[in-house]
Amino acid sequence: MIEVENLHFRYPSGVEALKGVSLIIKKGEFVAIMGQNGAGKTTLVKHFNGLLKPSEGTVRVDGVETTKTSVAALSRNAGFVFQNPDHQLFSETVEEEISFALKNFGFDEETIEKRITWALNLLALAQYRKTSPFLLSGGERKRVALASVLAWNPETLILDEPTIGQDYQQKEKLRQFIVQMQTQGKTVVIVTHDVEFVAECNPRVLLMKDGGVVADGEGREILTTPEVLAQSSIVLPQIAQVFLKLESLGLPKDVIDVYEAKEIVLKNLEKRRK
């Protein structure tokens, strides 16, 4: 559980990136943090594993205040995957890359071996085990970065812009993977601009603007309310746009899922035919 209370954060340059954020993320929740560039999304999640410490207010992870412990200790339970994989890849092989964190956390050889195989299979990277990460494509590097964090099986997973540079198929796999994490009772927090991805996942959505949270609720509700989204310059997901325009036909307007949309449209067409 992550508890944030009246969190303020000022960068050394004097920019106040967070202006009093309070929220609670329960264990097993799936949260998408959205908002414009510079809204404070990444700054906020960097508090969840102690990379940044509050200038004012408190952040507690599983009851422990982040100022009272180290980044390494917090990271053991909160895996953070950065936006750009090139900011972390440095090893000669993918295998070594994944073992880096495991060694840092003091896993034994045998477990490391097992975890590497597990993580590689999970992200369809098994054939690259002995390849240099620098020879992989952008999307593959991103998956290596993800694998290197997943390998230690953290209770909370924080993903900064996980869908950038991924094709549709990979995004779908990512979604399934997040669902799988959820069934294991893990907490997943994603920072993203990708409305369509969020619409397909339907998580709890936190909308940020100018260092504050402007909306917090179910994805279905927030992503179908244009007035709320407009504050953060986010355009509605395409399905929601269609259903908003079809409202006069008596269709519900809070639809964001493709399959649900198909069902509703088919049922409606059938009704009309009769």
Add this chain to the structure above:
Amino acid sequence: MSVFDGLKFRKVYSPIHNLDPRMKFVYVCAMFVAAIIFGELIPLIALFLMPIPFVVLAGVQKEWLRSLRGAAFLAGFIFIINVATSFFYSGNVLTAVDVENAAAMTLRFVVLVESFSVFFLTTSPDHLGLALEQSRVPYEFAFAFTTAVRFVPVLAEEAQTIMDAQKARGLELEKGGILKRIRNYVPILIPLIVSAIRRSLELAEAMESRAWGATKKRTNLYALRLRRGDFALLAITVGLLVVAVYVRLYVPIPAVTQFL
């Protein structure tokens, strides 16, 4: 990364910022020469104090101090190495003169750092490029130089992100003995270098696709012109050099230890 902060240019207007970068560069070079020709502590202290009025006039004290703090580690290293070598060379005895010499060597390094710091803190990369071009340096080189300078803060920021990313994977930079600590920086340096190379290739492609170098003869919107302040700085520079050379040749310099 505080060393980089000491080189970060911030746009402000002050008499020092408005000086011609060429003159400032000549001045820095003169400081460089003066610091090299003296190995004694007293003249180096004088040289150390010289840039301070410029710093105050330019109003960049905070950044300047930060760059000095950044150089402190290396300075300490130089001091220890110097003391250690003279200690072992003279058969395990350490005299006050040895310590003074070591201090002088260290101060020489600090003088170089502080002079360059003042130069970079008060000269915009654009001005610098302009100065190089007007000094007949081929545009390709001038451009490469200004681009390198301009990317220093970007690189510093990136280094911070990389550190965060590796810390999030359990890396503890301050852990272990000295060798382990140095090795701890490998996961930081490799991504930094790789992404710098990748970025430079991308930049080159982006520039070429926007017809970089299509015209051989370039013109500039702004031209640098020497003004009164620049001549004053030139006078200071020449004065500094003349005094330095004169003192070096004709004045016996006492050691601080003689007064003790």
